[in-house]
Amino acid sequence: MLTAEEKKQQVAKAALEYVEPNTVIGVGTGSTANCFIDELAKMKSQIEGAVASSQATADRLKSHGIPVLNLNGVGELSIYVDGADEATHLLQLIKGGGGALTREKIVAAASAKFICIADESKLVNQLGQKFYLPVEVIPMARSYVARQLVKLGGNPMWREGFTTDNGNMILDVYNLNISEPLKLETAINSIVGVVENGLFAHRPADVLLLGTDNGVKKLVV
Ligand SMILES: O=C[C@H](O)[C@H](O)[C@H](O)COP(=O)(O)O
Numbered sequence: 642m643l644t645a646e647e648k649k650q651q652v653a654k655a656a657l658e659y660v661e662p663n664t665v666i667g668v669g670t671g672s673t674a675n676c677f678i679d680e681l682a683k684m685k686s687q688i689e690g691a692v693a694s695s696q697a698t699a700d701r702l703k704s705h706g707i708p709v710l711n712l713n714g715v716g717e718l719s720i721y722v723d724g725a726d727e728a729t730h731l732l733q734l735i736k737g738g739g740g741a742l743t744r745e746k747i748v749a750a751a752s753a754k755f756i757c758i759a760d761e762s763k764l765v766n767q768l769g770q771k772f773y774l775p776v777e778v779i780p781m782a783r784s785y786v787a788r789q790l791v792k793l794g795g796n797p798m799w800r801e802g803f804t805t806d807n808g809n810m811i812l813d814v815y816n817l818n819i820s821e822p823l824k825l826e827t828a829i830n831s832i833v834g835v836v837e838n839g840l841f842a843h844r845p846a847d848v849l850l851l852g853t854d855n856g857v858k859k860l861v862v
Pocket residue numbers: 669670671672673674723724725726735736737738739740741742745
């Protein structure tokens with residue numbers, strides 16, 4: 642039996658196969674993305690650099706001597722590699738457990754291919770059954786947005802004491818029925834004061850690499 646950490650390392654190594662030489666790649670945030678950064682360091686001379694989805698990721702990339710580039714100064718990224726809090730067989734995701742969802746969604750949108758890496762515990766039949774949905778909000782809109790999220794059937798909890806890299810707040814929404822992720826992603830983002838929500842339904846992953854006791858399982862749609 643492999644530990645969750647060993648499964649993360651397994652998929653982090655496997656994701657290196659998707660890294661094309663002489664390109665700029667996008668790098669996500671979290672413990673699985675950290676494993677990937679540590680692996681990427683071994684082939685850093687082969688890439689031009691990386692765009693980071695958070696300050697924490699930028700710091701870790703720099704600590705390995707990997708050049709961190711500004712998204713506005715580069716064209717389309719070849720790939721985006723990141724973890725997830727939940728993933729379905731359609732490769733739709735919930736992200737944002739670490740609060741980096743908005744920048745993650747931007748970097749994913751700017752990438753030709755999204756490689757999601759996770760241990761197999763993240764695979765679910767329907768989003769939201771195990772994990773809450775993080776929503777980034779402009780601070781002054783927090784209570785207003787929370788009331789609108791209640792109307793959508795959710796139970797929002799303020800992640801008190803946490804500020805995103807963009808200077809905003811996070812509402813973690815429990816008990817949402819996410820049977821229609823595309824509609825819900827749009828509905829939540831239509832609430833004034835919402836910056837982004839952690840549903841990756843309009844931009845799902847293109848490849849999901851799952852770490853299992855029997856090796857890396859690859860899912861594509
Ligand atoms: O904001 C954080 C990100 O969306 C992470 O990708 C997500 O929380 C998964 O993190 P971990 O790899 O630590 O489970």
